Amino acid sequence: MAHEHAAMLAVRKPWGSTDLAPWSGIAADGAAIGEIWFQRRAAGAPAPALLLKLLFTTQALSIQVHPDDAFAHSIGLANGKTEAWYILSAEPGAEVAIGLKRQLTAPELRSAIADGSIAELVQWHPVRKDEVVFVPAGTIHAIGPGLVIAEIQQSSDATFRLFDYGRQRELHIDNAVAVADAGPAERQVAAKRLTNARALLVASPYFVLERIELPAQSHWELHAEHETWLLVIAGDARVGQMNAFVGEAIYLDAEHAAIRAGRGGLTALVAYRATEPSHSLLHQRDGQELHSPLPHSSRQPDPQTATAGSRPRSTEARP
Numbered sequence: 001m002a003h004e005h006a007a008m009l010a011v012r013k014p015w016g017s018t019d020l021a022p023w024s025g026i027a028a029d030g031a032a033i034g035e036i037w038f039q040r041r042a043a044g045a046p047a048p049a050l051l052l053k054l055l056f057t058t059q060a061l062s063i064q065v066h067p068d069d070a071f072a073h074s075i076g077l078a079n080g081k082t083e084a085w086y087i088l089s090a091e092p093g094a095e096v097a098i099g100l101k102r103q104l105t106a107p108e109l110r111s112a113i114a115d116g117s118i119a120e121l122v123q124w125h126p127v128r129k130d131e132v133v134f135v136p137a138g139t140i141h142a143i144g145p146g147l148v149i150a151e152i153q154q155s156s157d158a159t160f161r162l163f164d165y166g167r168q169r170e171l172h173i174d175n176a177v178a179v180a181d182a183g184p185a186e187r188q189v190a191a192k193r194l195t196n197a198r199a200l201l202v203a204s205p206y207f208v209l210e211r212i213e214l215p216a217q218s219h220w221e222l223h224a225e226h227e228t229w230l231l232v233i234a235g236d237a238r239v240g241q242m243n244a245f246v247g248e249a250i251y252l253d254a255e256h257a258a259i260r261a262g263r264g265g266l267t268a269l270v271a272y273r274a275t276e277p278s279h280s281l282l283h284q285r286d287g288q289e290l291h292s293p294l295p296h297s298s299r300q301p302d303p304q305t306a307t308a309g310s311r312p313r314s315t316e317a318r319p
């Protein structure tokens with residue numbers, strides 16, 4: 001059982017930003033911050049299998065590719081990396097690159113990395129706030145300047161760089177050629193509304209990503225059966241005994257948590273370890289039941305007894 005306000009680790013990057021508002025209050029001290037990693041706070045807690053980050057870009061990131069689990073295992077790594085991006089903000093014209101404009105053979109890909117022409121071959125797409133991009137392992141990708149992105153990924157260091165815009169960091173040609181799907185990316189799957197409050201953004205073999213939108217001061221219960229990250233992207237809420245504001249994340253595992261949406265409502269990303277959306281993820285505790293397509297399980301507290309004091313008073317959310 002776990003239920004924690006995530007700690008935040010700021011990571012300097014040459015392509016990062018000194019302006020993290022309104023997503024983070026971390027003082028950049030003039031240094032460019034590229035990433036904020038959300039981490040478990042409890043000492044000795046096992047590392048989550050999913051890593052949640054914020055990315056802040058003022059320059060393009062390297063063109064890169066990640067291996068799948070099988071290739072990662074073959075080089076002694078614990079797992080590969082499939083990731084998904086949620087665009088939190090985008091300057092006009094901001095773009096991401098996903099896949100290539102045309103199919104290349106392995107020798108063509110190798111020479112395109114070696115001579116730098118790969119930079120002309122990646123397929124850029126403009127993106128806007130609230131768009132979602134799924135990046136399965138093996139997809140050649142890059143992120144352009146002017147973006148703030150929430151990224152959920154298999155926790156892994158396995159990144160193979162194909163091009164670095166003159167920044168002189170190491171390229172990984174052999175591994176990149178070995179793992180890349182050197183052609184156009186598959187079409188992105190459109191978001192799917194699950195209930196009034198839930199939209200499914202990504203269902204992958206490694207994680208499910210949803211966006212939840214809860215009306216002002218409504219009262220809910222979140223059932224986190226497995227490792228679950230909740231990131232506030234608009235409004236605020238009280239989650240269990242913790243307040244959560246924009247840019248803050250809560251980590252839950254094998255836990256039921258009461259959520260009281262704030263005066264402006266709550267919009268949050270919820271990412272969890274599963275391959276399909278969980279029917280029992282979210283139940284409304286006041287008003288009519290809008291959200292559960294399945295009957296309540298026996299563990300679901302009756303709303304009247306729950307508010308009448310069967311739970312410690314401190315878990316009751318307050319506006």
Ligand SMILES: [Zn+2]
Binds near residue numbers: 064066083141
């Ligand atoms: Zn990546």
